[in-house]
Structures are given as C-alpha cells and as structure tokens.
Amino acid sequence: MRIDIITVLPQMLTGPLDCSILKRAQDKGLAEIVVHNLRDYTTNKHKRVDDYPFGGEAGMVIQIEPVDNAIAALKQQREYDEVIFTSPDGELFDQPMANQMSTLQNIIILCGHYKGIDYRIREHLITKEISIGDYVLTGGEMAAAIIADAVVRLIPGAIGDEQSALSDSFQDNLLAPPVYTRPAEYKGWKVPDILLSGHQAKIDEWKLQQAMERTKALRPDLLKED
Structure with a gap:
C-alpha cells in the first residue's frame, strides 16, 4: 500500500x-x-x-x-x-x-x-x-x-501476531474484554480465576460476556439492532 x-x-x-x-x-x-x-x-x-x-x-x-x-x-x-x-x-x-x-x-x-x-x-x-x-x-x-x-496496522505482516488486530476493540462492534498479565496477584488484586483455568472454551465465553458488558456500559451505541 x-x-x-x-x-x-x-x-x-x-x-x-x-x-x-x-x-x-x-x-x-x-x-x-x-x-x-x-x-x-x-x-x-x-x-x-x-x-x-x-x-x-x-x-x-x-x-x-x-x-x-x-x-x-x-x-x-x-x-x-x-x-x-x-x-x-x-x-x-x-x-x-x-x-x-x-x-x-x-x-x-x-x-x-x-x-x-x-x-x-x-x-x-x-x-x-x-x-x-x-x-x-x-x-x-x-x-x-x-x-x-x-x-x-491491518496489512498482513505489519503486526507480528495478526490475530491481535482481529481481536481489537470495534472489530465485532464490541469493546475488547479486559486483559491481564503476570503476576497473577499483586497487592491482593487478583486476575480472574477463569483466565488461569486453562479451559479455553470457558475463557472465550467469559471474554465475550465481558466484551458485551463493557460495550453495553460504555458504548451502547455500538450494539445496533438488526
């Protein structure tokens, strides 16, 4: 381009x-x-x-x-x-x-x-x-x-992990879910247990739920009715 x-x-x-x-x-x-x-x-x-x-x-x-x-x-x-x-x-x-x-x-x-x-x-x-x-x-x-x-940044190869761009906010008319990294606990503040479970299907379900809730609370205009 x-x-x-x-x-x-x-x-x-x-x-x-x-x-x-x-x-x-x-x-x-x-x-x-x-x-x-x-x-x-x-x-x-x-x-x-x-x-x-x-x-x-x-x-x-x-x-x-x-x-x-x-x-x-x-x-x-x-x-x-x-x-x-x-x-x-x-x-x-x-x-x-x-x-x-x-x-x-x-x-x-x-x-x-x-x-x-x-x-x-x-x-x-x-x-x-x-x-x-x-x-x-x-x-x-x-x-x-x-x-x-x-x-x-959307051109294939521009980002090392192309899947990262596909999961950004707004790609599905939803805000991105919360993200966390190590340590799993800091000052008593814990990462949600589901993200540490290793159960990918349940993790994906949690992420979608969080994305929906954040979008509804922060950007309800994105949840367009068909």
Whole structure:
C-alpha cells in the first residue's frame, strides 16, 4: 500500500509516521507513506497556497490551483483508489472503514488547514471525505496520521501476531474484554480465576460476556439492532 499525504505542514507528520508499527511496515516494504509539501506545487514566488475567502468571512482558504497541481502530479505516476480529504464534516472514521481501506493499493490524503479548502476541490477532486470526530483541529495532519496508523496496522505482516488486530476493540462492534498479565496477584488484586483455568472454551465465553458488558456500559451505541 502507498499513502501520499498532501499538507502545508509536513513537519507535523515526521514523528508519527516514522515509528512503531508504521515504521516496521515501511521497513518491510508492506507500506510506503510519502508526505508532500503543498507549497512545492504553487506557481507564485512566495509559495503562498491560501487567500481570503469570497464573501468576506474571517480566516484563510487553501487555493484550488496548488491542490490540483499536486494531485495531478501524483496521478501521473500511478492510479489511486481514493483521494481523501480530512474534514470535520466528513464520514466518521471507524474500524469497518479502516478494514476496508487496508485492502486498497494507493490513496491520497489531503490535509485540511486554515478556514478550509476551496469547495471546488471537494466537488471535483476528492472521492472521499473522512472525519475522525466531532471537533475541529488546527489542521488535518493528525487526522491523516491516525488514518494511516489504523489502516497500515491491518496489512498482513505489519503486526507480528495478526490475530491481535482481529481481536481489537470495534472489530465485532464490541469493546475488547479486559486483559491481564503476570503476576497473577499483586497487592491482593487478583486476575480472574477463569483466565488461569486453562479451559479455553470457558475463557472465550467469559471474554465475550465481558466484551458485551463493557460495550453495553460504555458504548451502547455500538450494539445496533438488526
């Protein structure tokens, strides 16, 4: 998988994209994540990519020309499954979406910034808009990093134990059950006996029950009625 991220602040992505699972996936050749500075695609000598909005509203707006230039340059090199824009009013990013995106080959993520982007970009160049939550960030860089992390970790081979990703929260619309490790007792706080029993069928039943109870208490919205 290749992920091309277009941003006005590439330095914000240097750390998050170059450590842990994302780094290992790239080192293994399973993923390639390339950050592009939008200012490299502008045609004015001051490398300006924004201007005042028509209509007198406060704030600055990313111009269409540098974005069009950047996307066109990338599309000359390869075909893309999706051209994504990170926006507070996009489709809410969740685990099923991450699962689906992990099967794609090439995607572009355009990071929003300032007051927003010229709406013609969204009308003519973007194929999918994604929000990571109902709040506003300074820019879409952290959202792009979150999307990249959630997607790349699902690529086979990115995680040493692939079953681990399949048992994460939200994979079955349930929160994950509690997990414990050694020591079995600490300061009088004990690990549930069932987990020490060695009876795998009963352990699995307990885990499912715990997942259901935690989801009902903490995220009842996930328990959708058919």
